[in-house]
Amino acid sequence: MKISLNWIGEFVDLSGYSPEELMDLLTLHTTEVEGLAWFADEIQDVIVGEVISCIGHPDADKLSVTEVSFGGEGPVNVVCGAPNVRQGLKVAFAPLGASLPGGLKIKKAKLRGVQSIGMICSEKELELGDSHAGIMELPSDAPVGARLVDYLDLLDPVLEVDNKAINHRPDLWGHYGFAREFAAILKRDLAPISLFEDWPTDPSAVNVSVTEAEVCPFYSVTSFAVPVSSNSSPLAIQRRLLAVGQRPVGLVVDLTNYVLLETGQPTHAFDAKKVAGQQLHVRCAAAGESLITLDEEIRSLTPQDLVIADSSGPVALAGVMGGSGTQVDASTQEFLLEAASFSATQIRRTSHRFGLRSESSARFEKTLDVSLPVLAQARFAHLLLEHCPEAAITGAPVPVGDSTPEEIHLTMDVARVAERLGLSLSPEEMAQTLDRLGFPVTVQDGDLQVQVPSWRSSKDIRLPVDLEEEVGRLVGYDQIQPKPLTAPLEPTSLSQEQLLSRRLATCLVGSHCSYQTQGYSFLSSEALQKWGLSLEGYVPIQNPVHEGADLLRKDPLFSLCEQAVGNEREVSAGVLFEMGKGYSARMDSTGEPQERHWLGLVSWNLNTLGANHVKGSFRSLRGIMEDLLSRAGKNVALAEKTIPPLSPLGNPSRILTWTSGPQETPVAQIFQIHPALRSDFGFVSQDVSLLLLDLGLLSQALDAPFLFQAPARFPAIKVDVSLALPKAVTFAETEAALRQAAGKFLSNLVLFDQFEGEGLPAGFKSLAFRATLRSSDKTLSEKEEKKYLKAASRIAEELGGHLRS
């Protein structure tokens, strides 16, 4: 919303403060001002000129050649194309070198051979109106040589206030509300709004009725007459409207807009001749009724919409927009002015349903002061008679309903307020502060009895606590000294799950060259279907941000894969992980979708064992997972049976699962990406493996026992064996058999090489193990080494193979 400081200045003396200072004061004490812009600052070079001669252009019918005097230097030649240019006219003149809105700069020009030095401006060129039918005509007493902005008092500092920030303050939706704030902030007087009081005795000739008093507690209509000639409003009105971005359209409508922008109360004028049956009825629309609104849209109405109707049907969408059929225009001679209170909820719903927001609906939505309509109609009458003395009030207002505001009295506990705000103020100081904002206050037994004025009682001040802000912001929050919290000293720590998440993230980043990322929670059902994946169990979104975000993810793997593909071009091998939520359509006990806290990870082209003939992200992930689980210190075990992938992205036959507890609940899994999906995602790499770990479940698993083992004092011996085995024999069974056969001196057994092909019989593979043998009480000899080799040879044969070396 735009706030004109000149307009405010009609009610409060702002002298002594720069617009910038006023802007800061309002920001600190009332609401944030987002910007300051000067209205008319782009036409400061324009000067009042007089056309001292005017003849037709010798070579162009539509052009005139004029001489314009504008003070200072002598008159200059100006070619002008406006039909209304004539000798003796006072005009807005842009001399050589002047700047105009839009960056136009006046230069010497030749028009059809005639020199032109300067420009006579239209309202549109000066951004003072829409009219470009001709040049702007100034009154004959306009002083030649004066700056136009000075003569018309146009320069106006305009503040820009964020509408959202004043949603809770209905009183700030008009200039007078801001004037009240400035008066309180600057401790200066607030002038009253001039109102018309001398209403005729006879009521206006209109039949007013309200069926829906609940959503329209007050409705008032007043009749007026205006001469047809007085269609456009005077400059004093127009410049205010223009400064705050409201286009002038005609006297009556301009005045309703003026009243709205000044008081915050919308009013509406109906052309009395176009209202059928001399009646205005506030009622709900009947099914099947429709209305053409002022924007020329046909609106199909429902019984939920409140309308104003004459005897022929709806003529306005109550509080939102008038109908074009009863619109006031240049031919209007009599009109009916509506000033009413409508329920905020009613207006918001209708306005939303039609997607139709107007200055009027925006204000009614805020729950306006119910006493405002009476003030607004009196203000309108005052302005109309002031600016158009030929106008007449043809009847007194015809009110229906009650415009008495609810009286709210609050008791303020001064000591408590002082403690909460951290401001030591006496009851008297608090009372004075509230008084500046128009709250009648009395001090009783050290506490304040506060009456809430009507402009604050409709919505925002209902409880004693609501008064604290009024006191605090006016006294100034900068008076508050920070103080540390005090409380008994008690240890705090992160939860098990939070600690675990941190530890695993640190481990992945620090030890496994992984990058922690964040991905979106949303998925595309279209993509899932295209890839042949079931939509079962996904939570759908009712109003997705975009089409590709209509489901909630179950785990972070989808976005991880997308991000991995995005990185592949630059980074040939890598690991990305995310710790984030997955959502399931299964509801938990509170009726909310279950959420799981996942560690998800994607890796591509990771080498293992450092040897270039043993590759595979899958085996790398096993190592990473074992490290994670050991750092977690939880009792989890590799599952013996095959458990299906926890994510639909998994290849069901390239999978390894870890479980916890007697139920063998799967808590973590690694798998290769499904080969079909790998290409659907657009991976270049053939080697993509994924990891999922349920951080919630893992943190709940039992702690793994840990006991320190004293480092050995006697040296170990290392023995390498390479076994040629049939391909079907797994590493796990070979390793288990070797361990068992190795005897008590085996302290470590690792696979260091595996291959197939050259040097091996068909259908065979080679597994090479390095055993570490060690005793706690002696140095081992060749005897133990030979014993181990013999055992290994026996195992190889038992498994259907032989020892290679």
Place this chain on the structure above:
Amino acid sequence: MKDRLEELRTEGLQALGAASSLSSLKASEVQLLGKKGALTTLLKGVGALPPEERPLIGQLANQVKKAFAEKVASVSTALKEAQIAAELDSAGFDSTLPSAPLTLGGAHPVQVITRELEDLFLSMGFRVADGPEVELEANNFDALNIPADHPARESHDTIWVQEAAGETPGLCMRTHTSPVQIRTLREAGAPLRVIAPGRVFRQETQDATHDHTFHQMEGLVVDRGVGVPQMLHAMNAMIEGVFGKHLKTRIRPGYFPFVEPGFELDAQCPFCEAGCSVCKGSRWIELIGCGLVHPKVLKKSGVDPDIYSGFAFGVGLSRLAMLRYGIRDVRWMLGGSISFLSQFSE
């Protein structure tokens, strides 16, 4: 025998003197003085000498042994000194050579800030709470004093999972971390100090400064005698923690339905003294929405507002990260680019 010893002395001293390294010195020493060394071997013949010659030879042998030991000591010292001198000589050492390329991981900037803030608030006696991201409408709005038809609902641009209908409760993607206030307060009661970082969702068209998914952190303190001074102190500590230096702050009126009074807290722009593009020339940056907990919110969560009061605050973690690191486009945050992620560490 005597001649042999004299000969050995000459040869030995020469060999020891010729040693070019400590290891060759050691080898020569062993060759002369070791168990199987030349001197030892030679002296094995002493038994065959006439008794009267033995003392003389013994004396000589000791002299030779001593001469060798002295030589070893002096050569060893000289060699050590030479080695130290050589290592202290800068010639031939290129200290500018790079290491082999390191493969490193990286943390997410929001995570970095979150951890720092968690640690800061833990040290001030707060705990860290988590809440669901799909939230009941009642917690996201109603319990926070934002009933249906409240204009504040509109500005939240909610992403809905399920509209309320009859017995079915409304569900939405939480639009702020504030519902965690309600959950924690109900569960733990007063007194309470808690922060709740997490992701939140709004209907936003994505551009350089907007995303529909971003991170916030909520904070709540409920206790006896808590007011604006305590809130200011905690907020100042947070800002100093994030930017690593003391920044002036100010509060001004702000509106959030679940606090009364409500404030916007601005910090002095950390990047300029006279206005810059970050603060849009104002020298202040808006950082935190905060206020004293509304008595209705306390009451709805089962806490007596006549006994307890408190403050609540909300801060944009994505925004803090962007400010601190100078990230100008929010879309990097959830983009997953390693060239972005590799720049941050804890």
